[in-house]
Amino acid sequence: MHNIKDIRNDPSKFKDSLKKRFLDLDLNKLLELDENNRKLIQEKENLEKEKKEISKSKNKDLFEKSKSISKKIDVLENKLKEIKVNLENILSSLPNIPYDDVPVGKDESSNKEVSKSGSIPKFDFKPKSHFELGENLNMLDFDLATKTTGSRFVFVKDKLALLERAISNFMIDVHTNQNGYQEISPPLIASESTMYGTGQLPKFENDQFEIKFDDKNDRKFLIPTAEVILTNMGKDRIFHLNELPLRLVASTPCFRKEAGSYGKDTKGMIRQHQFYKVELVSIVEPHNCLIELDRMTNCATKILDLLKLPYRKIILSSGDMGFSAEKTFDIEVWLPAENKYREISSCSSCGSFQARRMKSRYKNKKNETVFLGTLNGSGLAVGRTLIAILENYQQSDGSIKIPEVLKPYMNNLDKIVKK
C-alpha cells in the first residue's frame, strides 16, 4: 500500500515509477477522489467544531441547531465512506515500486544473473529426472495422490519422506542456531485481513484456497506461504526499538491454486498445490531493508553451500517481481535432468509496503511512530530441495547418496536404495 500523500505530492513521478512495472494507469480518478475526500473532510470538520461548541456552551436555545448539524454530518459521512472505499480499492491494488537498482524489464527474460556457485556434477550416464528416480524407488507416488486427492499432489514415502523431514529439520537448525532466526510453528490458516496485509488479497484471490467456515462473514484461507502468517505477527502493533530486528523461521506446508500455470511443470513435484517450505521473515527498521535482504539471501544460499548443491543468484526484473516486493533475489538450483537452473528460493524486501497495509509500526530513536520494513525469503523450498538432491546426488544404479550434512538427520543413512 502506498501513502496517498506521496502520490499527491508528485503524481507524475509516481506514475513513472509504476511504468517500470509496465502498468500504465490513470491516476486522475485517484487524485480526484482524494481531492474530493479532503474537501468533504474539511466541511465535516467545520460542522463538528460548531456542534462541539454548542454542546460546550450548554445553551438550550442552540440545541435544535445542533440536531440539524448532526443530520448534515450524517450526510457527509455517508459520502465520505463511499469515497474511502473507492480510494482504498484503487490504492490497495497498486503494486510496490521497484527499487532503483532493479533491472527494468517486462518479464523473467530481463532478470540478471548476479553470481554462480558450486560445481555442476558430471555424470557418465544420462541423469534421470526426480520423478523417474522417485517412482523407480517406489517412494514418490503421483498416481496414488491423483486417486485420493487430485492432480498436482504427491505421496512421498519411506526414505524419501524421511529425507523430506530431514531437509526441513536441517534448515531450521541452521537458521535458528547459526543465523539468528526464531522458530515459529504458526497457524496454517489466515484470516481475510491477514491475507490483505501481505498483499495476497484483494488482487490474487484466485490463487488462494479458501476454507469454508460456518460464519460466512469471516473468510479464512490456507496460507500460500508462511510469509503471510509470520509477517502478520506484527499486524496492528507498535514495536519497541529493542525488539528489532525480528527474525522468524517456520517450516510449514503451503497451499496454492497456481491458477494460470496449467500446462507448466505438469510432471513431477516442481509445481504442486501443496508443498513444504522453510520460510524466513525479517521485520526491521525500514532503512535497514536492503542490508537485511543481502543477509537473508546469504542465509538461504548457505543452505545450498552446506548441501553442496550448485546454484546461481539472480536479481528479478521489475516486471517479474511479486506484487509487494521492491527488490527480489531468486536463487536457482541446478537440476541435471532439466539441464538448467530452477528457482528454489525467492528473497524479497517489501520496504514499508506491507507494514502500511497491516499497520505494523515501531518507535524510532526520536520516539516517532513509523512503519516498519518487512522481508521474506524461502530458506529453502523443501520439495524443490528434495528434487535437487535426488537429481544431483543420483547414482548410475538409481540410488541416491545422502548429503553429508543430512546424515545426522537420517539415522546416518548413506544412501537411499530400492528395496
Next chain:
RNA sequence: GGAAGGAUGGCUGAGCGGUUGAAAGCACCGGUCUUGAAAACCGGCAAAGGGGCAACUCUUUCCUGGGUUCGAAUCCCAGUCCUUCCGCCA
C-alpha cells in the same frame, strides 16, 4: 456447547453523562548530576486524518457496529475477542 467476568495509550491501570485525549506507575526520549554508567532530580512522550512554507492549528479515535442525548470511554442494543468455571474432545 452452558455460566460468569472483562476489553482504555508501547505496557500495567484509574475513570463509569459535560475542558477526560483520558489520573498514576512502568517503558521510552531530552537534560542536570557523574571520569563514564547507575541512582536521584527536572522536562517531554498516543495514534490517524485535514489545513498551513512553518511555528502551529482543527477533527476523529477509550474492542467493532448501531442507538439514546445538545453532549458518551461512561447509558442501551447487536457482534467480535479474551479470561475463569462446567461439559465434550485430539
